[in-house]
Amino acid sequence: MLGKLDWSAIPFDQPIPLIAGAVVLIAILAVLIWVVVKGHLPYLWHEWITSVDHKRIGVMYILLASVMLLRGGSDAIMMRIQQAVAYQSQGYLPPEHYNQIFSAHGTIMIFFVAMPFVIGLMNLVVPLQLGVRDVAFPTLNSVGFWLTATGALLVNLSLVIGEFARTGWLAFPPLSGLSYSPGVGVDYYAWSLQISGVGTLVAGINLVTTVLKLRTKGMNYLRMPMFCWTTLASNLLIVAAFPILTATLAMLLLDRYLGFHFFTNEAGGNVMMFMNLIWAWGHPEVYILVLPAFGIFSEVVSTFSGKALFGYRSMVLATMAICVVSFMVWLHHFFTMGAGPDVNAIFGIASMIIAIPTGVKIYNWLFTMYGGRIRFATPMLWSVGFMVTFIIGGLTGVLLAVPPADFMLHNSMFLVAHFHNVIIGGVLFGAFAGFEYWFPKAFGFRLDERWGKAGFWFTFLGFFITFIPLYIAGMLGMTRRMQHYDVAAWRPWMIVAAAGMAVLTIGVICQIVQLVVSIRNREALRDRTGDPWDGRSLEWATSSPPPVFNFAFNPDVRGEDAYWHMKAHAQQQSLERDRPEYQDIEMPRNSPTGFVCAFFATIMGFALIWHIWWMVILGGLGAWATFVVFAWRDHDEYVIPAEEVAAIDRVNLEERRSLISMAGAA
Amino acid sequence: MNLLDPQGPVAAANSTILVDSVFIMLVIVVPTIFAILAFAFWFRASNPRARFQPDFVYSGRVEMVVWAIPALTVILLGGVAWIGSHQLDPAAPVPGTGSPVRIQAVSLDWKWLFIYPDQRIATVNTLTVPAGAELNFQLTSSSVMNTFFIPQLGSMIYTMNGMVTKLNLRADNEGKLQGLSAHFSGDGFPDMMFDVNVVSPLAFPEWVATTAKTDAVLNEDSYKKLMQQGIEKGRPIYRLEDPRLFDLIATQHIPPGPGPELASEAGRPHSGGHDAR
Numbered sequence: 001m002l003g004k005l006d007w008s009a010i011p012f013d014q015p016i017p018l019i020a021g022a023v024v025l026i027a028i029l030a031v032l033i034w035v036v037v038k039g040h041l042p043y044l045w046h047e048w049i050t051s052v053d054h055k056r057i058g059v060m061y062i063l064l065a066s067v068m069l070l071r072g073g074s075d076a077i078m079m080r081i082q083q084a085v086a087y088q089s090q091g092y093l094p095p096e097h098y099n100q101i102f103s104a105h106g107t108i109m110i111f112f113v114a115m116p117f118v119i120g121l122m123n124l125v126v127p128l129q130l131g132v133r134d135v136a137f138p139t140l141n142s143v144g145f146w147l148t149a150t151g152a153l154l155v156n157l158s159l160v161i162g163e164f165a166r167t168g169w170l171a172f173p174p175l176s177g178l179s180y181s182p183g184v185g186v187d188y189y190a191w192s193l194q195i196s197g198v199g200t201l202v203a204g205i206n207l208v209t210t211v212l213k214l215r216t217k218g219m220n221y222l223r224m225p226m227f228c229w230t231t232l233a234s235n236l237l238i239v240a241a242f243p244i245l246t247a248t249l250a251m252l253l254l255d256r257y258l259g260f261h262f263f264t265n266e267a268g269g270n271v272m273m274f275m276n277l278i279w280a281w282g283h284p285e286v287y288i289l290v291l292p293a294f295g296i297f298s299e300v301v302s303t304f305s306g307k308a309l310f311g312y313r314s315m316v317l318a319t320m321a322i323c324v325v326s327f328m329v330w331l332h333h334f335f336t337m338g339a340g341p342d343v344n345a346i347f348g349i350a351s352m353i354i355a356i357p358t359g360v361k362i363y364n365w366l367f368t369m370y371g372g373r374i375r376f377a378t379p380m381l382w383s384v385g386f387m388v389t390f391i392i393g394g395l396t397g398v399l400l401a402v403p404p405a406d407f408m409l410h411n412s413m414f415l416v417a418h419f420h421n422v423i424i425g426g427v428l429f430g431a432f433a434g435f436e437y438w439f440p441k442a443f444g445f446r447l448d449e450r451w452g453k454a455g456f457w458f459t460f461l462g463f464f465i466t467f468i469p470l471y472i473a474g475m476l477g478m479t480r481r482m483q484h485y486d487v488a489a490w491r492p493w494m495i496v497a498a499a500g501m502a503v504l505t506i507g508v509i510c511q512i513v514q515l516v517v518s519i520r521n522r523e524a525l526r527d528r529t530g531d532p533w534d535g536r537s538l539e540w541a542t543s544s545p546p547p548v549f550n551f552a553f554n555p556d557v558r559g560e561d562a563y564w565h566m567k568a569h570a571q572q573q574s575l576e577r578d579r580p581e582y583q584d585i586e587m588p589r590n591s592p593t594g595f596v597c598a599f600f601a602t603i604m605g606f607a608l609i610w611h612i613w614w615m616v617i618l619g620g621l622g623a624w625a626t627f628v629v630f631a632w633r634d635h636d637e638y639v640i641p642a643e644e645v646a647a648i649d650r651v652n653l654e655e656r657r658s659l660i661s662m663a664g665a666a
Numbered sequence: 667m668n669l670l671d672p673q674g675p676v677a678a679a680n681s682t683i684l685v686d687s688v689f690i691m692l693v694i695v696v697p698t699i700f701a702i703l704a705f706a707f708w709f710r711a712s713n714p715r716a717r718f719q720p721d722f723v724y725s726g727r728v729e730m731v732v733w734a735i736p737a738l739t740v741i742l743l744g745g746v747a748w749i750g751s752h753q754l755d756p757a758a759p760v761p762g763t764g765s766p767v768r769i770q771a772v773s774l775d776w777k778w779l780f781i782y783p784d785q786r787i788a789t790v791n792t793l794t795v796p797a798g799a800e801l802n803f804q805l806t807s808s809s810v811m812n813t814f815f816i817p818q819l820g821s822m823i824y825t826m827n828g829m830v831t832k833l834n835l836r837a838d839n840e841g842k843l844q845g846l847s848a849h850f851s852g853d854g855f856p857d858m859m860f861d862v863n864v865v866s867p868l869a870f871p872e873w874v875a876t877t878a879k880t881d882a883v884l885n886e887d888s889y890k891k892l893m894q895q896g897i898e899k900g901r902p903i904y905r906l907e908d909p910r911l912f913d914l915i916a917t918q919h920i921p922p923g924p925g926p927e928l929a930s931e932a933g934r935p936h937s938g939g940h941d942a943r
Binding site (some may be wrong): 076093096099145166167168173174175178179181184265266271273304305307308309310312314334336337340341342344347348349352354355356358359360362363364366367368369370371372373374375376384387388391392393395398399401402403404405407408409410412417475477478479480481482483484485486487489580606 | 667669670672679680681684685688690696698699701702703705706709710711716717718719720722724725728731732733735737739740741743744745746753754755757758809810811813815817819820821822823824826827828829831832833844846847848849850851852853854855863921922924926
């Protein structure tokens with residue numbers, strides 16, 4: 001009846017996951033009860049859960065990423081403490097637990113923190129920057145988000161029901177095969193990623209279509225803000241790379257469920273095939289993450305320097321070059337498999353070639369600052385911090401691309417330090433910069449600067465205190481994923497790294513406090529004009545938060561930095577005519593399709609993991625039926641009458657006019 | 667286990683390339699970081715002496731320089747990578763004094779088996795080699811993937827079931843080194859560290875002779891016991907019955923090691939083994 005599921009799946013003998021799970025469960029229940037008792041449920045349902053508004057979906061993506069960041073961060077803290085204490089002892093985490101933690105940490109941080117964070121920011125901002133009213137496929141957008149949430153839910157469910165993978169975040173066979181991992185851990189891993197992978201793929205298709213097909217009048221390709229370009233590149237990579245992940249995991253699942261032999265030791269299976277395939281997805285994946293971050297930094301550096309981006313066309317070229325070359329370097333993740341010197345050298349050099357456009361980007365940001373008038377608001381701090389940190393990560397990355405050096409450093413703590421250096425220093429700093437930068441746009445008030453800056457400095461310093469010791473440990477021969485060790489020389493560095501982790505944690509706490517303080521003081525921090533940073537692109541041309549239709553009139557773009565152009569040429573009249581003739585606007589209707597579909601997908605995923613076949617059929621049918629119902633809908637749009645558009649738009653116009661006249665009087 | 671304290675020519679060449687590459691990159695990285703901080707500081711909004719040039723958004727000369735600097739660096743480093751990959755190919759010979767020693771390494775769950783086919787002996791978790799001689803490694807795995815790595819001798823390489831990888835090394839100085847597995851392989855992974863005893867070319871035959879006198883025999887049966895999951899705190903030594911044992915393992919004539927379920931049925935029978943937990 002319940003497949004492999006019975007009471008032994010609950011880890012009653014392990015207090016840490018049980019208590020953690022219980023705390024999370026109580027927190028979720030408390031929030032749910034509060035929502036129901038306070039009567040917020042209809043609001044949540046109509047305004048958020050069923051919303052197909054790209055801004056709302058973007059915010060929900062970022063909320064998911066932030067919550068999962070806390071989960072992944074807790075894993076990181078536990079790992080740092082374990083390695084600090086597990087010298088000549090077992091530490092406090094037994095191997096079967098420690099191995100789950102580092103596997104979950106990697107999986108969560110990449111798939112459920114970094115991915116939703118950047119996809120959320122792209123969702124929130126790109127349609128605004130393009131001057132359009134929504135993404136190309138609004139309901140599909142909602143489906144994509146909720147399927148990602150399903151994946152995150154399943155990963156967290158493994159904390160209390162069963163176990164998570166003990167194989168590392170890429171689950172290499174044969175260790176992840178049925179013979180060596182008979183438990184449900186790898187199944188949790190694979191099904192979570194299969195389901196959320198579908199979500200990511202549809203998000204990618206959606207954003208590619210949006211950038212290619214939905215641009216406002218005059219917004220030709222070479223007038224798009226840099227963030228739109230990096231969004232295009234990143235989502236092209238998603239569309240090209242995620243099917244590889246899906247296919248690879250499907251083959252692994254066929255091995256595990258139906259006795260296939262794609263990646264087994266026996267019967268002609270080939271483990272290196274998995275290695276090749278997973279990295280053929282995995283290397284583009286890191287550029288999927290970091291390209292949008294590059295876009296964010298381009299926006300932030302340009303805005304806060306009060307200048308247009310230096311070498312815009314060069315930046316576009318560099319972005320697309322990275323997009324293409326990133327598909328040709330995957331083998332550098334396993335130089336040590338014993339391929340010939342020609343293969344290693346060619347992939348090594350190809351990997352270095354990516355450093356050229358990346359270097360160009362750094363220099364172009366540098367020259368954007370040159371001759372600027374730089375305001376050091378929090379987003380700008382993250383950007384300068386990124387430039388310094390990322391160069392160091394780039395250096396160690398190019399070093400690892402030299403095969404003979406990689407023969408010493410592969411899979412070591414040096415490697416761990418390197419990819420945290422580029423993912424924290426690049427993607428996470430970028431995500432935080434974007435969060436601080438676009439928060440006022442999403443919610444209508446700015447974030448507290450003092451706490452934001454404190455958050456930056458603690459995170460920045462904490463990063464170096466944590467990861468420089470890991471570089472050194474790697475140079476001392478320490479390999480990654482060690483549950484305990486007996487080498488005295490590694491110990492001090494593990495202790496320093498744990499201390500650094502404490503500093504990083506303070507940084508995260510500062511950012512949480514920042515959010516709380518800012519919400520409390522939101523009236524003082526209110527942004528009434530919609531343009532709090534003196535911005536340059538179209539998202540600042542509408543109110544904060546933007547109305548559901550984004551723009552009362554489709555903006556007419558006459559050059560790069562569209563909004564700056566309008567401001568500079570006093571063309572705001574084009575947006576703000578005295579008596580504009582407002583027209584009815586059609587917007588897509590809200591739809592519960594995404595939520596209901598993800599609900600059934602969760603049931604199906606859970607049932608697949610535990611081999612509960614009747615429930616698999618139930619979930620599958622439910623998800624399918626949801627789509628059929630959606631496909632047979634009669635009304636998919638509603639009309640906002642011109643008077644309502646006018647009423648909403650005039651409020652914002654008044655605010656902007658009063659600001660302009662105040663500036664004129666002063 | 668310091669990578670910058672190499673004890674053999676391969677490690678020395680690896681770490682030279684490592685250090686050289688870092689210095690080549692530092693030549694442009696340090697000025698760039700300095701420029702970032704300097705520009706950010708000088709062009710701060712509150713500095714009245716900084717000239718505001720909002721129209722400085724394109725310069726063909728600057729563009730040429732910013733594409734050229736990373737490109738030139740990569741051309742230089744690419745040359746280092748190309749030459750280094752060929753000279754330091756793991757399978758490339760590493761000439762030494764005396765006759766080369768053939769060693770067949772098998773990664774087991776979770777220990778290392780070193781077979782000396784010519785000497786007809788085998789050891790677990792200890793590798794004894796003569797100083798100065800070329801060491802020809804052939805490597806495979808009994809079950810999951812591992813990576814064979816002696817940091818101070820250089821160049822790690824994967825071990826994979828059903829496949830044989832080749833690695834040539836040389837240890838120049840007598841002494842004790844440590845090796846480990848550098849690819850996560852399951853619960854006993856951190857206990858896959860092994861000792862490397864580099865002895866004098868004269869002491870090596872003596873050690874071989876002493877080891878060959880042991881009663882324990884490594885054949886297909888004892889190997890199958892050894893490959894059960896478990897960690898090994900001792901340092902067992904064996905007489906090798908069949909010098910083709912490695913080939914039997916690598917060609918899967920001896921099937922891959924069992925996973926945890928089978929191991930628990932078999933009840934971890936081999937001597938000296940401890941539960942990983």
